[in-house]
Amino acid sequence: MNKSKKLTMALGIFFTIVLILTFFSNTIYNYNLPLVTIAMPGKGKLVHKVTGNSEIEYKDSYKVYSDIEGKIHEIYVDENQSVEKGDAIVKITPTESEVDLLKQDIIKKENEISLAQLKLDRLSEEDKKYTDEMEKQKSKMNDIETKGEVKQYKDKIKNAKEEYEKIKKLYEIGAEPYSKVLAQENLIKELENDYDIFMDQEMTTSSESLSSLHLNKKDTKISIKETELNINVLKLELESLNKTMNTYKDGTIYADRSGIIHLYNLELKSTVTLSSPIGVIGVVSDDYICELRIDSKERENINQNSIVKINSTGTNSGIKGEILSIDKIEGSDMYEVRIGVLSEQEIYGQSCNITIENSSDIYDILVENSAVRKDANGYYIFVVKEEKDSLKKKYIVKRVDVTLLDRDEKYSAIDGLEFIEPVVVRSEKNIYNGNRVKYIEK
Numbered sequence: 001m002n003k004s005k006k007l008t009m010a011l012g013i014f015f016t017i018v019l020i021l022t023f024f025s026n027t028i029y030n031y032n033l034p035l036v037t038i039a040m041p042g043k044g045k046l047v048h049k050v051t052g053n054s055e056i057e058y059k060d061s062y063k064v065y066s067d068i069e070g071k072i073h074e075i076y077v078d079e080n081q082s083v084e085k086g087d088a089i090v091k092i093t094p095t096e097s098e099v100d101l102l103k104q105d106i107i108k109k110e111n112e113i114s115l116a117q118l119k120l121d122r123l124s125e126e127d128k129k130y131t132d133e134m135e136k137q138k139s140k141m142n143d144i145e146t147k148g149e150v151k152q153y154k155d156k157i158k159n160a161k162e163e164y165e166k167i168k169k170l171y172e173i174g175a176e177p178y179s180k181v182l183a184q185e186n187l188i189k190e191l192e193n194d195y196d197i198f199m200d201q202e203m204t205t206s207s208e209s210l211s212s213l214h215l216n217k218k219d220t221k222i223s224i225k226e227t228e229l230n231i232n233v234l235k236l237e238l239e240s241l242n243k244t245m246n247t248y249k250d251g252t253i254y255a256d257r258s259g260i261i262h263l264y265n266l267e268l269k270s271t272v273t274l275s276s277p278i279g280v281i282g283v284v285s286d287d288y289i290c291e292l293r294i295d296s297k298e299r300e301n302i303n304q305n306s307i308v309k310i311n312s313t314g315t316n317s318g319i320k321g322e323i324l325s326i327d328k329i330e331g332s333d334m335y336e337v338r339i340g341v342l343s344e345q346e347i348y349g350q351s352c353n354i355t356i357e358n359s360s361d362i363y364d365i366l367v368e369n370s371a372v373r374k375d376a377n378g379y380y381i382f383v384v385k386e387e388k389d390s391l392k393k394k395y396i397v398k399r400v401d402v403t404l405l406d407r408d409e410k411y412s413a414i415d416g417l418e419f420i421e422p423v424v425v426r427s428e429k430n431i432y433n434g435n436r437v438k439y440i441e442k
Contacts, residue, residue: 034429036397038384038422039442041367046360046408048301054290056312056341056350058282062257066276067247070094071269079263080346083255083281090266090278094248102245109238113231120227123220130217157191164188259283262348282348288341289324292354299326299335306358308339313351319343321354360406363413371425372404372412379404381414382424382431384439397424399433 074091077083164184170176255261263279272278290310294302308321324338339354341347371381382397402416424431425442 033436033438034427034431036382036384036424036428036431036437036439037426037442038439039368039371039425041365041417041420041423043362043364044366044411045362046366046406046411046413048358048360048408050292050294050298050302050356052292052294052354054292054339054352054354056288056290056347056352058259058280058348059285059287059289059340060283061259062281064089064253064255064261064278064281066092066253066272066274066278067244068092068094068251068253069098069272069274070251071271072266073251073268075263075266075268077261077263079261081261082259082284083261084258085255087255089253089255089261091252092272093251099245099248102241102248106238106241106245109234109241113234113238116227116231116234120224120231123224123227127217127220127224130213130220134213134217153191153194157188160184160188160191253278255281257281257283260346260348286342286344288343288347290321290339290341290352290354292337292339292356293329294335294337296333296335302326302337302356302358306356309355309357310339310341311353312347313353319347319352323356360408360413363405365414365417365420366411367414367423368425369407369410369412371423372402372407372414377401379414381417382427382433383417383421384424384437385421394436395439396434396436397431 070092072090073093076088076090083089164181167176167180167184171178171181259281261279261281264277266278302323304323304326306323308323310319310321312319320342322340322342324340327336327338328334329336337356367381373380373382378401380399380401383400384395385398387394387396400417402414405413405415407413422439422441424437424439427437431437
């Protein structure tokens with residue numbers, strides 16, 4: 001009896017120890033399993049974002065440039081001041097050397113006009129001479145038949161014909177042979193042929209001379225037109241020089257539009273060159289613009305219906321924006337996005353942060369970007385599957401090859417997942433297909 005009790009106790013102790021060892025073994029094993037974070041795939045839209053910085057400008061603005069080279073003598077307006085068209089902005093004292101050069105240019109231009117006018121007068125005289133000569137040639141052509149040589153040819157032909165009639169009558173009464181009639185006919189034809197040759201030569205000579213005069217007159221007319229055009233251009237250039245001289249004498253730059261003026265850091269006695277920017281006049285309204293440059297990949301993610309969010313670094317935030325145009329920059333792979341901005345407050349010149357958002361179509365399967373991995377075989381994800389053994393549940397990861405359809409800053413749209421299963425979005429250790437893992441839900 002005592003032996004039986006001892007055996008029972010020993011077996012109990014043995015199995016207890018085995019259970020304890022098995023429990024601690026599984027616990028230690030499970031403790032060493034990779035810990036992964038899982039999340040269920042979702043359905044929805046991706047949001048593509050394009051961001052950048054810009055400066056807010058007036059939608060309708062006009063830059064003011066200096067048309068004088070010299071030093072600023074006086075500034076008549078203040079920054080952000082309202083101006084009317086024709087108001088004086090600044091007064092500039094031109095440099096003496098610049099005025100002297102302008103005077104020399106005016107004198108030079110006046111001389112060029114005088115020389116061109118002399119050329120025009122000479123060409124006009126040539127044109128008149130060719131006209132008179134052509135009239136003479138036409139008159140000669142009409143008077144060719146009155147020349148003495150022509151009369152001689154005609155008299156010979158007339159006499160030959162009269163002689164022919166006499167010989168013909170004598171032939172008819174048998175007083176002359178027929179050969180004499182034929183000889184007289186041949187003489188008449190010969191005289192008429194000589195007359196025709198003479199007339200052709202006279203007409204050809206006169207015609208060639210007239211044709212040459214026509215060509216010369218045509219060339220002269222072309223030269224006259226070119227010279228007249230050149231004189232008109234020179235006169236316009238002289239007018240522009242004189243206008244510039246008058247501007248130099250006045251030295252004042254005036255506003256050519258009404259609006260709010262912003263000056264470009266002007267200081268008294270500072271030097272400005274020809275076409276230097278003086279400032280910009282903005283037409284007062286609630287409409288402003290800003291511009292953003294993007295690359296071709298960013299261009300694929302937005303369109304003119306995209307949502308624009310603008311935060312000004314000044315006192316304004318959450319300003320409304322609307323894409324007005326997206327134009328390719330010639331000779332580059334960049335695009336310029338022109339954005340309309342609406343604000344009741346004055347925001348010209350403020351720097352701003354721009355975010356352009358565009359939602360995609362609805363995708364059936366979205367996962368976090370961190371869930372999508374890639375190797376030489378392409379994109380894939382890990383899903384967590386449950387396996388049961390005799391003691392407890394086990395969890396393993398299985399690789400699923402997928403196609404990446406699209407992605408934004410946070411999520412990826414994929415294809416290839418047959419069942420909606422928990423997807424590994426993070427892992428504290430490297431994991432491989434078939435690994436046992438422990439998990440936590442996100």
